[in-house]
Amino acid sequence: MYKWLASAIVIAIVTTGCSTVARNETSPSPQNNSRVKAHQTAPQKKEIKNSQEVALHLEQLAKGVQGVQNAHCVVFGNTAVVGIDIDGALERSEAGTIKYTVAEAFRKDPYGVDALVTADIDIAQRLREMGADIRNGRPIQGFAEEMADIIGRVIPQLPRDVMPVEEHTKNQPQRIRNQK
DSSP states (O other): OHHHHHHHHHHHHHHHHTOOOOOGGGSOOTTTOTTOOOOOOSOOOOOOSOHHHHHHHHHHHHHTSTTOOEEEEEEETTEEEEEEEOOTTSOHHHHHHHHHHHHHHHHTSTTTTTOEEEOOHHHHHHHHHHHHHHHTTOHHHHHHHHHHHHHHHHSOOOGGGOOOHHHHHHTSOHHHHHHO
16 A cells, blocks of 8 residues: 555656746746836936046036046047046045945946046056147057056066076077177
């Protein structure tokens, strides 16, 4: 009797567990439910037509945040990068809070909603120099020089790629070694 009952229970469990009927009605999806509509709540990014005006606007917005001593903005195409100057003695968490507050201010602005905000001292200095190059009529050359400097600092140096001085001079052509 117990064998029949145990085998019946096993068969019932296996039968219900192996059911592979597809049920599309279990969870509503936007494709099957025409009543579900999403509304955009974030501000739409505006197309940047005058990059100098937008840069000044975003700099002023960032400077209005408590803790920001100065701000520098560079606009390329439809993207803005804003470097903020803050007190160098601040703790990392305090610097992060100020950067976050600037990002919150930009979130409500149609030009700043997709802007990049950095509090890195070196990047902020590079943005300042890029902005000066753009104002002096050298946008491409200034951008290329500063990006080369940034990338040169970011890319790691591998010890195996470093050549000792002896090997380096052996690989130089004879005339260059004679000039030294």
